[in-house]
Amino acid sequence: MKVPGFIVGLLLPCFALAQQQYYGTRISNISLSGADSQTDLDSLPLHRGDILSVENLRAAIQALYDSGHYSYVEVEAAAAAGSGTALTFQVKQNYFFSTFRLEPDNLLEKSLSSYVRLPIGEKFRTSLVDKVVKDTTDTLKNEGYFQVTVSASPSFDDQRRLAVVTLKAMAGARAKIGVIRVQGGEDTYPHDKLLKIFGLKPGNDFSASKVDKALTQVRTKFTNLDFLNTRVTANRQYNAATNTVALDIMVQPGEFALVDTRGYKVPNKNLKELVPIYEEGMVAKDLIDEGGEAITGYMRQRGYFDASVTSETVQVVPPLGDAVQVNYTIDPGPKHETANLRIEGNRYFTTDDIHNHIKTRASQFLKPGVFSTQILEDDKHTIEAMYANAGFEGTVVTTSTADEGHTINATIQIQEGKQFHVASVSIMGNAAVSDQQLLEKLGFKVGDVYTSGTVDQARATITQLYYSKGYADVSVERTVERVESSNDVSVSFNITEGRTYQVGAILVMGNTLTKEKIVRRNSGLQSYKPYDPGAVLEAQQRLYATGLFSKVEIVTLDQGIPGIRNLLIQVEDAKPILLTYGVGYQEFEHARGTFEISHDNLLGLNRTISLRTRLSSRERLAQVTFKEPHLFNHDMDGFASAFIEHTEQPDFTANRIDFSVQALKRISPQRNFLVTAGYQTVDLQDIRVNIHALTLPAERGIIQIARVGTSYIQDRRNDPANPRSGSFTTTTFQIAGRALGSEINFTSLYNEYDAYVPVGNNSVLVSSTRFGWNHPFKSTTQTGLPPTERYFAGGSTTLRGYGFDEAQPLGGNVMTLGNLEYRFPLRISPISGVRGAVFYDTGNVFPQLSAVSLSSFSHTVGYGFRYQTPLGPVRLDFGINLNPDVNGINTSRLHVFFTLGNPF
Numbered sequence: 003m004k005v006p007g008f009i010v011g012l013l014l015p016c017f018a019l020a021q022q023q024y025y026g027t028r029i030s031n032i033s034l035s036g037a038d039s040q041t042d043l044d045s046l047p048l049h050r051g052d053i054l055s056v057e058n059l060r061a062a063i064q065a066l067y068d069s070g071h072y073s074y075v076e077v078e079a080a081a082a083a084g085s086g087t088a089l090t091f092q093v094k095q096n097y098f099f100s101t102f103r104l105e106p107d108n109l110l111e112k113s114l115s116s117y118v119r120l121p122i123g124e125k126f127r128t129s130l131v132d133k134v135v136k137d138t139t140d141t142l143k144n145e146g147y148f149q150v151t152v153s154a155s156p157s158f159d160d161q162r163r164l165a166v167v168t169l170k171a172m173a174g175a176r177a178k179i180g181v182i183r184v185q186g187g188e189d190t191y192p193h194d195k196l197l198k199i200f201g202l203k204p205g206n207d208f209s210a211s212k213v214d215k216a217l218t219q220v221r222t223k224f225t226n227l228d229f230l231n232t233r234v235t236a237n238r239q240y241n242a243a244t245n246t247v248a249l250d251i252m253v254q255p256g257e258f259a260l261v262d263t264r265g266y267k268v269p270n271k272n273l274k275e276l277v278p279i280y281e282e283g284m285v286a287k288d289l290i291d292e293g294g295e296a297i298t299g300y301m302r303q304r305g306y307f308d309a310s311v312t313s314e315t316v317q318v319v320p321p322l323g324d325a326v327q328v329n330y331t332i333d334p335g336p337k338h339e340t341a342n343l344r345i346e347g348n349r350y351f352t353t354d355d356i357h358n359h360i361k362t363r364a365s366q367f368l369k370p371g372v373f374s375t376q377i378l379e380d381d382k383h384t385i386e387a388m389y390a391n392a393g394f395e396g397t398v399v400t401t402s403t404a405d406e407g408h409t410i411n412a413t414i415q416i417q418e419g420k421q422f423h424v425a426s427v428s429i430m431g432n433a434a435v436s437d438q439q440l441l442e443k444l445g446f447k448v449g450d451v452y453t454s455g456t457v458d459q460a461r462a463t464i465t466q467l468y469y470s471k472g473y474a475d476v477s478v479e480r481t482v483e484r485v486e487s488s489n490d491v492s493v494s495f496n497i498t499e500g501r502t503y504q505v506g507a508i509l510v511m512g513n514t515l516t517k518e519k520i521v522r523r524n525s526g527l528q529s530y531k532p533y534d535p536g537a538v539l540e541a542q543q544r545l546y547a548t549g550l551f552s553k554v555e556i557v558t559l560d561q562g563i564p565g566i567r568n569l570l571i572q573v574e575d576a577k578p579i580l581l582t583y584g585v586g587y588q589e590f591e592h593a594r595g596t597f598e599i600s601h602d603n604l605l606g607l608n609r610t611i612s613l614r615t616r617l618s619s620r621e622r623l624a625q626v627t628f629k630e631p632h633l634f635n636h637d638m639d640g641f642a643s644a645f646i647e648h649t650e651q652p653d654f655t656a657n658r659i660d661f662s663v664q665a666l667k668r669i670s671p672q673r674n675f676l677v678t679a680g681y682q683t684v685d686l687q688d689i690r691v692n693i694h695a696l697t698l699p700a701e702r703g704i705i706q707i708a709r710v711g712t713s714y715i716q717d718r719r720n721d722p723a724n725p726r727s728g729s730f731t732t733t734t735f736q737i738a739g740r741a742l743g744s745e746i747n748f749t750s751l752y753n754e755y756d757a758y759v760p761v762g763n764n765s766v767l768v769s770s771t772r773f774g775w776n777h778p779f780k781s782t783t784q785t786g787l788p789p790t791e792r793y794f795a796g797g798s799t800t801l802r803g804y805g806f807d808e809a810q811p812l813g814g815n816v817m818t819l820g821n822l823e824y825r826f827p828l829r830i831s832p833i834s835g836v837r838g839a840v841f842y843d844t845g846n847v848f849p850q851l852s853a854v855s856l857s858s859f860s861h862t863v864g865y866g867f868r869y870q871t872p873l874g875p876v877r878l879d880f881g882i883n884l885n886p887d888v889n890g891i892n893t894s895r896l897h898v899f900f901t902l903g904n905p906f
Contacts, residue, residue, distance in 0.1 A: 123557030803883030
């Protein structure tokens with residue numbers, strides 16, 4: 003930057019008047035006072051032995067300002083001990099903005115940074131402070147504080163060279179909404195109803211953002227009534243005497259538009275998506291024609307491949323009205339099914355590979371075919387891109403269709419081009435990393451097939467390698483040239499390394515609740531390590547992932563230290579107390595509700611304590627959980643949990659008090675290892691609903707169970723709430739014995755493996771296998787395990803050919819389950835987004851391992867429907883038991899389940 007001329011102009015006259023006798027003398031010494039480093043002296047156009055002049059002194063001052071390290075420079079001259087003149091440049095180093103605080107802090111609903119751009123990490127300038135003050139003042143006025151004045155009080159940290167700015171607001175009382183008047187639109191919608199839609203009332207706190215939201219609600223109402231280009235504005239008149247804002251709402255409904263179809267009924271919801279006059283807010287011939295083309299595509303996707311669409315426009319003008327009607331006449335023609343889709347000529351890609359990438363589909367059971375000329379054209383380009391990405395050039399893809407008896411046979415013919423190979427790889431400009439190291443990182447070698455994607459990835463890999471070594475300014479350019487008279491290319495990478503940087507000081511600011519060590523630990527950043535921009539981004543993501551902060555910024559501070567990048571981690575603490583609640587439904591418990599309150603930053607150490615309750619007609623649960631995220635200063639999570647539960651199962655009632663501690667080690671983002679120890683008291687004295695208690699007296703009474711165990715969990719699902727691919731595995735082993743303080747002795751082994759395989763574009767094949775085995779030993783062999791420790795099956799998540807836990811009413815020590823489910827989009831459903839499922843469940847519960855027999859497995863087939871909601875999929879399943887008498891109990895063949903959530 004150039005220092006303003008008047009600054010240098012002010013400095014030099016003072017110097018000249020006071021010390022003019024030094025001009026023309028020889029400089030014997032130059033020093034810098036007030037700076038951490040003397041390296042900026044090397045950039046000065048003054049050196050020992052030079053003759054001091056106005057020109058070279060001015061240039062020296064300008065050079066110090068141009069370094070960007072100083073906010074103020076002045077010069078002192080003194081006669082040297084021997085001869086000549088000693089110059090001392092007195093400098094003030096720059097300060098950098100860190101935290102901005104607004105006082106009082108309850109004036110805005112969200113943090114100040116949500117409304118105003120704050121110059122975090124930038125050099126301190128009073129002009130920037132003034133801009134923040136102005137923006138804050140405007141924001142507060144928009145939120146109803148019309149009498150507000152804001153002043154700024156900066157404070158400076160000399161050691162860290164950071165500036166904290168406190169914005170003090172004298173806000174006064176917040177304005178209220180005064181009278182609300184509505185003008186216009188009364189012929190279309192009554193004003194009293196519009197005011198209800200508007201939502202705000204006289205006496206409410208005024209907020210510009212709330213008024214804008216209310217105006218949008220009114221505008222949306224008219225849009226839903228098929229009006230185009232509706233304008234809803236509000237004139238806001240502030241009365242200082244009453245501190246109120248009067249709102250004059252002006253409604254201009256715009257032009258009423260009716261779009262209708264004749265010959266084939268297209269739902270109004272779809273028409274608004276297909277015909278762009280609603281999105282554009284106007285009626286024009288090109289938009290109407292575009293809508294006709296979209297409707298044609300809509301018909302072809304539903305099997306009407308010969309459909310034709312024409313349009314007419316009927317305009318009603320004032321004084322008779324301001325409306326337009328667009329009529330689309332649809333001649334659907336005969337409905338077709340894509341009877342066959344043939345793919346020919348492909349050798350490099352398998353037919354299944356191509357099917358998985360294209361949208362055209364032949365008809366299947368419960369799944370209509372997907373076909374249109376536009377979709378087929380898109381598939382053509384998709385296949386061409388597949389071959390291009392695989393290194394083929396000159397690939398030609400052609401499509402053809404044949405109409406045979408109202409069915410469409412589509413053919414995709416592929417003429418594969420030629421693949422190019424890498425003839426040579428050259429690397430230039432690298433000094434810090436050897437050719438051999440870089441070649442090993444490329445991901446391809448001489449002789450491999452050339453693809454642009456592979457070369458681009460190699461360029462990114464080289465860049466990241468340099469980043470990891472501190473070369474933050476590295477530039478990598480790649481060049482690919484065709485080798486004449488061959489199917490080969492030469493690849494070269496030209497590297498401009500730049501200089502290296504290390505992370506210097508790591509400064510943490512803005513944390514008012516969270517301890518600084520928690521911020522540092524979770525960021526993973528370390529001083530005196532190479533400065534890696536990728537690592538900085540990952541640190542920001544990790545801090546956000548803790549949930550402790552509503553905002554995280556990590557910026558570099560150019561504080562004039564050569565080769566060093568000091569970092570500022572500026573955070574804003576999130577609210578630590580969280581209230582959540584939910585509702586659910588299960589076939590046995592019916593409706594159930596949950597409520598949870600948690601503190602996610604106990605003592606500022608990222609510790610969590612929560613209270614969770616669950617209530618249904620058959621269960622009452624209260625649970626307290628404590629989480630320590632860095633157990634014993636190791637990279638593992640610790641948990642302590644206690645709960646009290648009353649549960650009524652089909653064949654017994656139990657009251658339980660449980661206490662457990664756990665340690666969780668995250669081996670990787672997908673793999674976890676868990677160690678647990680627990681103590682539980684189970685009260686089985688209530689025999690009113692336990693019809694087997696008289697025959698099994700050993701079950702009655704209070705039982706104390708102490709156990710230890712381990713679990714291995716591997717979760718590779720793409721979405722745990724609604725997985726479409728991946729797998730989930732868990733294996734748990736537990737042991738309970740008198741040596742641990744337990745009244746019963748047993749070991750327990752449970753394993754579950756769920757796999758999700760995508761089929762086609764939007765279907766998934768799910769398989770689940772579960773095996774559980776309890777093995778009582780010593781005295782427990784005679785008394786048996788209490789029912790709370792046995793396995794049960796039957797219900798919406800296990801065997802859907804039985805009611806809840808009905809497969810073996812007494813339960814058992816061994817459980818074997820296998821489930822197979824195919825989930826697919828149900829396009830013939832009148833409700834958009836409904837998915838179908840067909841399933842097969844098998845398995846059973848057995849008293850002991852030796853009793854397991856395939857002939858005793860139950861077999862259930864069924865079908866169901868799924869509808870995705872924010873709470874999870876709503877599920878309706880119909881299970882048909884193929885052998886209901888396998889367990890010797892009287893059960894019906896058909897069972898219906900309506901519940902929330904996937905079965906597995």
